[in-house]
Amino acid sequence: MRRRATRLAGGVTLVTTLAVALSGCVASERDAEGGEESGKDTFVFAASADPGSLDPAFASDGESFRVARQMFEGLVGVEPGTADPAPLLAETWDISEDGLEYTFHLKEGVKFHDDTDFDAEAVCFNFDRWANWTGLAASESLSYYYTHVFGGQGENGKYESCEASDAATAVVKLKSPLPELVPALSLPSFSMQSPAALEEFKADEVGGAEDAPELSAYATEHPVGTGPYTFEEWKTGESITLNAFDGYWGEIADVKSIVFTVIAEPTARRQALEAGDIDGYDLVAPADVDALEQAGFQILDRDPFNILYLGMNQKAKPLDDPLVRQAIAHAIDKEALVAAALPEGTEVATQFVPSIVSGYSEDVPTYEFDQDKARDLLAEAGQENLELEFNYPTDISRPYMPDPAAIFEAISADLEEVGITVTATPEPWSPTYLDTIQGSEKHGLHLLGWTGDYNDTYNFIGTFFGAESSEWGFNDPDLFKSLADARYADVDQQEELYKAANEAVMEFLPGVPLASPVPSLAFTDVVQGYPVSPVQDEVYNVITFSE
Structure with a gap:
């Protein structure tokens, strides 16, 4: 049934033709005795378009962020169901009285998907990367969020430096105060990425022109973060597949694989849900809401944020x-x-x-x-x-x-x-x-x-x-x-x-x-605990499947 919201602090409210035939939606798992136990472990979600980039630093659109949130994490996250900042890879932080120095105390024992360490050196590598882009990488169409939050790269920006005082402590210094820095760091664009992978796959070597940039192999084939899911495959115009990260520091419930299948038309997405080819989709057409609800599908509403x-x-x-x-x-x-x-x-x-x-x-x-x-x-x-x-x-x-x-x-x-x-x-x-x-x-x-x-x-x-x-x-x-x-x-x-x-x-x-507008999502009744968020901070490791 449709879930309506209850008012939260800060003015935000919360709510607790292509149809791709997909195999693997039901997987077999072996129990301790060597027998087989059938159970669903793949979540198939219909995206309305391909992501623009698998490197979230070079993204500003919702479809890119939807995928990025499964693979990447930032220093700061979001309190579930709100738009308010919460600890993530940084467990706590201190801010100097003049607002120019932020000391981030990091979660320890976290690994990137390539088995390299997440630590303060990695944090500083990412901050320095954003601040020192040149050429096309520094253009508004690519480094959109860094430009708008930090004011630009190099001497034009508000960022001054980052120092790893020890492995678990990163100190970020600014040239002038930036009051919204902490909540801004919850954006996928400021996710922590593996320095080793960024360098190996030449993430910042962008070709083409400003209105048609050509991204690196990192941004199309080799994204590496610390999140609950790792990248497997991107079939442009068709689907993106992610798998659970065995070394993830947090919990992963029932979703062991994610398939984002690209279905541009709202009617085709609805038909795919009705046919059982997908488990859910976003951006339900207004005319489809009542019919889907009457047919027994779940309709979840986000607030008009x-x-x-x-x-x-x-x-x-x-x-x-x-x-x-x-x-x-x-x-x-x-x-x-x-x-x-x-x-x-x-x-x-x-x-x-x-x-x-x-x-x-x-x-x-x-x-x-x-x-x-x-x-x-x-x-x-x-x-x-x-x-x-x-x-x-x-x-x-x-x-x-x-x-x-x-x-x-x-x-x-x-x-x-x-x-x-x-x-x-x-x-x-x-x-x-x-x-x-x-x-x-x-x-x-x-x-x-x-x-x-x-x-x-x-x-x-x-x-x-x-x-x-x-x-x-x-x-x-x-x-x-x-x-x-x-x-x-x-x-x-x-x-x-x-x-x-x-x-x-x-x-x-x-x-x-x-x-x-009020955005609506639709799901089968098997999907439980979808983490609806007013800012679309929706990570699928918390989803469970009912019988």
Whole structure:
């Protein structure tokens, strides 16, 4: 049955055509007497797309992170069912009074999958790796999270150094305070990876171009972490297989193998579940929820800890004109969009943070659905017969965007009603869409969104608008400063400063926040204890199978 959530601290809530024929879903295990005991030990999960990279340091998308969380761990994890940080490979940490020195006390006896030791030297190797990327490896499209959290590589960044004072103690020093460092380290992008494997398989040798990078063998064939599962095989466009790590320091329940099978279309994922080819899938189409529930499948809901938005690249004129951006905002019927293309329970958005995040403001400028006003603004801007490119992804469902084509169709129809002709530019999510939007200026209007990584306002609006970027194409030092002031303010001042920053963002209107959808997952009744997380920190070693 559908499990609804109960309110948690910090504003987060918790809930406790391709169908691939898979063999090995039921495995035989020998008991102590040498007989055979049948029992399910493979968990088959339908992903909506291939990961962009098996190296989480070079990833920023949910499908990459879903796989990475099974293989990799960071110094900091997440308290189950919340967005709050918790110890993981670091058992405790100390922070200096000036906020410039973090001392991490590490879990001992942990091994990487290649049987090398996880220790303080490995921690410092990873921090130094992130800080010293150059060329394509340092581009926003690849080192996205490091760039946005630490401010950039080398002299541009906030990282100064890391020292292994002993095998179990790593001391990280910063050039300037970074208040969200601890929760940020829970991101898969900051996972600990084997220094030996990174060097052997030349992880940082990236070829190609910024909008079409060519990753190393490490990122496609040889990822090595400390997590409960090890990499076995990636059949591009088909599946990824992981196996339990015999040397794992923690517990592994019933799932000894994981198969992520790639099924792009929501209808095909539903059919695969109904046929028994998979055990579960994410991003259930809103129209399928009731039918699956009635058929006896489990439906689990995540809270809407996300934002779907229409981005506007101001390098693509006349999107640099605020009158044009305002006209586009007034042209879109968000209520109708939610009713037609998004799940039940979806919240219409007024700003680029969900309503449960601290810093959400009731006083942001709003742009109500008013197509007459949109036409007037276009006339004032001299753009009555405007033509715009409209980029949207294909072959993907995201928590904030379950059906990109349907969302595109609804918005483009609204825009055409006010005299804006759109040129549709659909593009496969993997491997090109994010590279186009985040790594080039070759886009105009575009659909994208964000699932929060942790409960912090900067993780939303700071990630979007804290500095100049290819996605938005503008440079506004005053806006960047207002976000930085809020980020580094005393805790008792942050909420009001973030509210003011939210109001400034919506006054400037770099894009149109559309909605915060409710993502749903579906499983067979055999799957027990799936660890639903508002930030998708869902590791399968805790899952059990019923008879």
